[in-house]
Every structure is written in C-alpha cells, then in structure tokens.
Amino acid sequence: MKSPLRPRKPVLLVLDAGTASVRAALFDPDGRIVALHRHSLTTHRPTPGHAELDPAALLAAVDQVLGRCLDDCDSHHWQPEAMGLSVQRSSFVLFDTISATAAGPILSWQDHRARDMMDRYASHAGAITATTGLLPSPHFGGPKLAWLLEHDATLRAPLAAGNLKFVPLASLLAHHLTGNLLIDESIAGRTLVFDIRHRKWDEGLLETFGWPKAALPEVVPTTHAFGHLSRANYHIPLKVCLGDQQAAMLGLGAGSMGEMAINFGTSGSVLLHTGHRPRFGAGLLSSIAWSTSGAATYLLEGTINAVGALFAWFADRERRPELARRWIDEVARESDLVMVPGINGLAAPYWRPDIETTFVPDRDRYPLPEQLWAGMASIALLGADIMAHMHAALPGLQVTHVHCGGGMAQPPLLQLLADLTHLPLESHHVPESTATGVAALLAAALGWTEFGSATRKGQARFVPLMNATGRDSIMDRWHAALEQVLGK
Numbered sequence: 001m002k003s004p005l006r007p008r009k010p011v012l013l014v015l016d017a018g019t020a021s022v023r024a025a026l027f028d029p030d031g032r033i034v035a036l037h038r039h040s041l042t043t044h045r046p047t048p049g050h051a052e053l054d055p056a057a058l059l060a061a062v063d064q065v066l067g068r069c070l071d072d073c074d075s076h077h078w079q080p081e082a083m084g085l086s087v088q089r090s091s092f093v094l095f096d097t098i099s100a101t102a103a104g105p106i107l108s109w110q111d112h113r114a115r116d117m118m119d120r121y122a123s124h125a126g127a128i129t130a131t132t133g134l135l136p137s138p139h140f141g142g143p144k145l146a147w148l149l150e151h152d153a154t155l156r157a158p159l160a161a162g163n164l165k166f167v168p169l170a171s172l173l174a175h176h177l178t179g180n181l182l183i184d185e186s187i188a189g190r191t192l193v194f195d196i197r198h199r200k201w202d203e204g205l206l207e208t209f210g211w212p213k214a215a216l217p218e219v220v221p222t223t224h225a226f227g228h229l230s231r232a233n234y235h236i237p238l239k240v241c242l243g244d245q246q247a248a249m250l251g252l253g254a255g256s257m258g259e260m261a262i263n264f265g266t267s268g269s270v271l272l273h274t275g276h277r278p279r280f281g282a283g284l285l286s287s288i289a290w291s292t293s294g295a296a297t298y299l300l301e302g303t304i305n306a307v308g309a310l311f312a313w314f315a316d317r318e319r320r321p322e323l324a325r326r327w328i329d330e331v332a333r334e335s336d337l338v339m340v341p342g343i344n345g346l347a348a349p350y351w352r353p354d355i356e357t358t359f360v361p362d363r364d365r366y367p368l369p370e371q372l373w374a375g376m377a378s379i380a381l382l383g384a385d386i387m388a389h390m391h392a393a394l395p396g397l398q399v400t401h402v403h404c405g406g407g408m409a410q411p412p413l414l415q416l417l418a419d420l421t422h423l424p425l426e427s428h429h430v431p432e433s434t435a436t437g438v439a440a441l442l443a444a445a446l447g448w449t450e451f452g453s454a455t456r457k458g459q460a461r462f463v464p465l466m467n468a469t470g471r472d473s474i475m476d477r478w479h480a481a482l483e484q485v486l487g488k
Helices: 055-076 115-132 141-151 153-161 169-178 185-191 203-209 244-251 308-318 323-329 368-393 411-421 433-446 468-486
Strands: 009-017 021-027 033-040 078-087 092-096 164-168 182-184 218-220 223-231 234-243 259-264 268-275 285-291 296-304 338-340 358-360 401-405 425-427 460-462
Touching (some): 009 169, 009 433, 021 433, 055 169, 078 169, 141 203, 153 164, 182 223, 185 218, 234 433, 244 259, 244 285, 244 433, 308 323, 338 368, 338 468, 368 411, 411 460
Antiparallel strands (some): 223 234, 259 268, 338 358
C-alpha cells in the first residue's frame, strides 16, 4: 500500500533586483524568510557620468538565485503559491521586441549622462511636476531616452514602430520571467511621462521627451496578473511588481496614512504615506506607492542619492574596501567639518545633479574619522531637510510613526537624525525589508492574515538627545556650506 503524499507547505517567492545585487527569498505564511540567495551585480562606468549594467549578466544572476530557491522548494517540500518582484526604479534599457532581448546596456538610476540636456526642460518643469509628481532629473527615463535619441537618430524609426521599446528594468525582468512586457504604476512614474492622477501615459510629456507611445510597455497596477514563471516543475503566478523604495516602506511597516519610512541602502529615501490622493511639496516627489485596479495609494518622497554609495566612495578613495561596511568602527563622534556630497549628484530637496563633492573647510585639515562623520552627517542633514519640507508642504498631516531600516541604518546615523529632526525614530531589524514589503502585498492578495505576526522583533527607539544650541550649530554650518556650494 502506498503511503499518502505529504502535502507541500506553501511559501512565497520574491525576487529583489537592487543596485548591488539580486536576491531571491522564500517566505513562510508567518512572514519568516526560510531561504535566501544572493548574487552580486557590477555597475560599469565606462565614461564619467555613465553608469551601466550588463543585461545578460543581470538575467543570468536572476536565473541563478531563482534556481537555488526552487531547489530549496524541492528539498524541503515547499510549494511557491505566488511570486513578487521588487526593482530599482529609475534604471532603463532598450528592448528589441522582435528578438525579445535587450538592445543595449541597462542605464542605471545612477547614470546622469543627460545632465547637460536638462536646461531645455526648464520651461516644462511645472507641467512635469503637476502631471508626474516628479522633478526634471537626468536620473529618470525621459531625459535618458532623449539623450539616446540625440546621439543615435537611427533609433527613432524602430521606436515609433514599436519594434524597439525603452523600458524600465522591471519590464525587462517581467518579460524574462513571464514573457509579458509590462510596467507597474509604482515604477511607471519614473519615466517622467506618466500621469499619476489619471494613471495613464501623458501625450504632452511623451512629445516633450520625443518618446513614441508605441515604445512604451503596457502599464498595470502593482498587484496584477503579470503572468507565470514556468521553471522546472513549477508554474508560479507573478502577482506583484513594486519599486524598491515602496517595497521597503511596506516592509518597515509604514502602511497607513501619516506613517513615514526612512530606508538607508545604497541610496536613501524618506517616504511619507499620504493616503489615496497625491500630495505635493517643494523639492519633493509624489508617487504611487502601490495600487490595484480599483485604487491607488500615494506617497511623498525625498531621495538621497548616496548613503551606502557615500561610504563606498570613501572606501575607493582610501583604497580600503572594508570602509564601505565598517565605517561605523572609525567614524568620529562629532566634527565641525561639513561634506556636501556630489556622489551621483544632489537629489531632494535641492536637485542639483551637477555639483561635485565638497568639504567645508578643506578636508585635508581633518583626520579620516572626522571626514567620515561629515559624510554620515550629510545623510542625516539631507534627511532632516527633506522632513522639514514635508512638514511645510503638509502642515495639517500628523506624522504618527517614523520607521527606519536598511543596511546603512546604523545607530550613529539614526541618533543624529533623531537629534536633528527632534523626532523619535523607530528602527526595525527587518531582514530584507524590501523583499518583505513585496511578500506582505502578496500575502494580502492571497488572504494570508497572519503574515508577519511572528517577525516584528528587535525594534530600537532613538529619541532626541541633543540640545537646541548644538542642533542649530550643525544645521547652520550645513546650510552655509550648501549655499556656498550651490551658488557656484
């Protein structure tokens, strides 16, 4: 007599395509990570201002980490019920629809080759912001495509015919996984041609950037039937695609109106949940956080272009690779040195992609620990400036909680941010917060009501300790240095 087949335990499969690596994780119904595989990525910088990824290498890395997760499913008798995808938002690539392959390198979100073209869009800035919630920046898709068209006019005809499309990395990954070329609404905004109110492509902005509508993928909600991943003996529905910062926001627990999430990874974001309508603020970005066919949830965001990238810059300059992760062991407790970081340009709330990294006064007078403190402080100071702009834009909105996380959310940085903002911060030790946010959306779509109930542990609270005199002194030095650098 045959023994009955043992039922497979349900799990969720999440692919997280970040800047430095791709990860694949499996989550159980309680929200625990039961398997995690990672493969590093290399960003190539062939020319100053250019930052590219090799699509073949990236897709091979994706296949490797997914294959390992599916091997784990075989070994442990797990059944992936659904799959979700999280992706860096402002990386774009040309896609050949005839061969169904990438037709060039992936232009990273760090790529600012279109920087010198931005003046031509100054007169369109108001319309761009009112429609897309964003500001003109070379990091976004519209300027990237305009640069490609200016440097290779032969692209125009195949783009207009739809034989060539300019798509975010998320679309390339969705096609690789399912065969369907789609873009979700949390990432569509990064094109600079997407109307976040009406949730559709904007004809006027398409014309502004010379972007034929035929060269765009179909736009869908973040929770959607994207297709199926068919690998080995598995046929797994892809149900969620989400921008990485939105995913981290959910993963850190900022899922209700008035909650704020601060995510410090390679870059950083300060994200405020604003409910079911877009809200706007000077120097800030308004985006769709997540959506279904029936409704969209919005956020107000300030981006910091260099967090982990800032310490990687120190590591490269000092020829000490360990500094990228171990800066916390050497950073001074304080200094009067100010660093205005130009790594990947200066983002919110100032939006100056053209500035160079500058120390005020000259850094040569200061030892490395104080230089590291100045770098760390620049992150906290930009975060404080972003939060001040949020309060100014939405004076009636009560911030209920400030959730912090990410690999660079280290205690000295969070304590300084709490001191500068005079707000208590909650630090969550959520492993893989970006993947966790995607898994939370998947669980909600599947009706897994207990998801995450066993994983909310290790929370730390940072309360303001600095007096007003010390806080004002740091802020005054920072703004004086900013005025000096931005005025050049």
